[in-house]
Amino acid sequence: MIDKEEIEDLTQAHEEDFILNVGPQHPSTHGVLRLKIKLQGETVTHIEPHLGYIHRSIEKMCEASSYRNFIYLTSRMDYLSAHMNNQACAMVVEKGLQLEIPKRAKVIRILMSELTRLASHQLWWACTGLDLGATTPFFVGFRDREVILDIFDETCGSRLTMDYNVPGGIMFDIHPNFQKNVHAFLKGFKKNLPEYHQLLTGNVIFQNRTKGVGYLSPEDTISFGCSGPTARGSGVSCDIRKWQPYDGYEDVQFNEVLETAGDCYARYLVRMREMEESVKIIEQLIDNIPEGDFQAKTKAVLKLPKGEFYSRVETARGELGVYLVSDGTSKPYRMKFRSPNFSNLSALREIAVGGKIGDLVANMAMLDLVIPDIDR
Amino acid sequence: MKYIYDFSFLTSKIHNWFLAHCSSGWTILWEMVIVGLCAITLFVVLGLIFVYMERKVAAFMQFRLGPNRVGPKGTLQAVADTVKLLMKEGFTPQAADMFLFNLAPFIVLSVSMLALAPLPFAKGLQIYDINIGVFYISAVSSISVIGILIAGWASNNKYSLLGAMRSGAQIVSYELSAGLSVIAIVAFAGSMSLSDIVESQRTGWWIFKGHIPAVIAFVIFIIAGTAELNRAPFDMAEAESELTGGFHTEYTGMRFAMFFLAEYVNMFVVCAIGATLFLGGWMPLHFGNLSGFNHIMDYVPPFVWFFGKTFFLVWVIMWFRWTFPRLRIDQLLTLEWKYLMPISLVNMIIVAFVVIMKWHF
Amino acid sequence: MKFLIEYIGTIFKSLGSLWNGMRLTLYYFFHPKEIHTQQYPDNRDTLTLGERFRGEVVMPHDENNEHKCTGCTSCELACPNGTIKILYKNVVDETTGKKKKAIDEFVYHLGMCTFCNLCIIACPTDAIKMSHDFEHSTFDRKSLTKILNKPGSKLMKGVE
Structure with missing residues (x-):
């Protein structure tokens, strides 16, 4: 932990301090994150993240829209796990309505979640390569992701922000080609996954760049509220899919991936192995989609009873919590999202101070930040 | 022994024609003008070819198509880019040091052009057959770091300054192992003149004749050469994901294009030296006693051999760039001072031993 | 050692x-x-999009210039960000001679649309659907505000 005295205000910097603004427009901040860093030569001695450059007040906009509508705004938070965001919001409404959704909808939701997770991790892998200066991984990652996006396109009608969840299930039934295409994707991806390791994991330069860089202790992980692969890389078991299974994750066999090293390489390995676990989950479910309705019957205008509702899902970056206060009308009284990236970003100072500028970039890549999710 | 292609009669003919028409002073002046024009033309053409080649090589390694819109198969893409850069505003930041900011690209470009002088393109086709050619190139190529440092400092930008400082540390340290690996070949050939070194490879290239020490020296030369070029995986000075653009963050238009061109010219020079020292320069490929094969190879013009070898090395360096992640600055220096430098020192002792015992062919 | x-x-x-x-x-x-490159503008003819692909909202008209929109505003209510606005006019029914409310303009702001498909689902008469046209870029922002019903179009017979 950083001592209170060490945290100083960078606005009162001394003249001899070398202050560098990384962002809001910077190639490796993946968006409009602004980091004010203090340098001692190449060594980073202080980091101060400045947020708010892409604040769109999604929480407030949700309070102005009905229970059916607000789900679609949340795709724009963590756009790489748009499906999971929607799922969390649909789940919170279903909780309020005490609606049991059909088994088929649950299975399709899990399938889509895992495909989204795969696509997100592939994009992360691609961008990690780019952040560390290798360009070819970018195209290898995107090549495989494209196949998933085509599957989404066919079934959901959209590629990135799929908007596939509605309160009570999913919007349409799966496309007739869905199972065939997923099988084809799995076959291709299993063939391509060794290439990922060949190109980056085994590379001595990559290992030197990530091993022992950005150590985050389990205690700090918990105190910063980190979740997802960031926390699991430090050995903190926090997979919501295991601890509080939702939408039928309890019936699926998979392992929670844990690494104990706590450095960038461990976080990298967690994500790489999570991809294999996702493939496992998809393989279990793809041929066993139960027959039945894909959507529970709901009223035209949804009204939640008075009260507070909370749901949590495991997105590709960690735990997303949706907290909803209802006053009994057709619109939420208060919405609050506990977004994984905001908590993960708070650990950046802990892990990147003392490293070089190159380490800062590697750390940001391994935290896998999506800036719109931080600001919302 | 005579060569099938000998260009010395051509150069001497031009020289004599000038001597017959004007005084010796004017002759040298006119010859310098011709050589300068040839060099500039060569480098502009090489720059265009390299840009196109780099983009195509990168594309094929990343299963893309690369440029394919401008001209047949995108061959005019580099020309279009150059025109675009020419049309752009040459922007100078208000707080920059105006004079140095504008001077830096010229230093960098002219230094890389200077290194062309002692390169033998073919028998008799050499601008200046200086007897310390290798030494001259090592000396001249060190100056380019000054241009980069000036560019970084005069931009008055923190990213540029960091990039320039990185580049300074990098080029100064990698020059050592590059120089030491070159010295291995100088020891083998017994001369510092590049034309003599090429001549000494008549019976076989040094990478074959010099046993393992020559191979080690070659590998170190390629690594150190890549580092001196500021190319990935050693592109610390630019490092676009860390420093946005490094030392040329603030440069636009033609001044940026000059840095860009200088990078490719440097790449050509480094690869040409590598080809000359290790791969026999313009010498054709000969295999021991296969006289029929050797005779056919003799008919391939020498500059085809020279450019073929150079372009092969350029391709290898591009291959590095499109495969590897970037090193961190301290790892970069660790690689030099803890690995390349001791290895090349030990290698040099082995070379000296081999030369004294006359174990090489 | x-x-x-x-x-x-x-x-x-x-x-x-x-x-x-x-x-x-x-x-x-x-x-x-x-090589995985798709040469996009050249392969327009062979480009295949999924049948559910969401390009933009359109209102299909039949050969008599008739559409199915009754103007019930289900879509307007369902839209999360106010993309759709329906304006009314009064028309005289030819058979009965009574005055009747009908849509004047179905205004669709493409620039605000998030392509969430909610309006299509909400529509009780299937009057609107998503087209496969995705090349929306334009030099004038005004051209993104579209009126979906064609001029002079009427409500299809039998749709209430």
């Missing part, structure tokens, strides 16, 4: 791992069949 063996071992291991990566790029360099 042990240090020296480790030192040389590291070098060979590193070179091996680097070669491992270079093998992959070399493979792709010499296998142009692996």
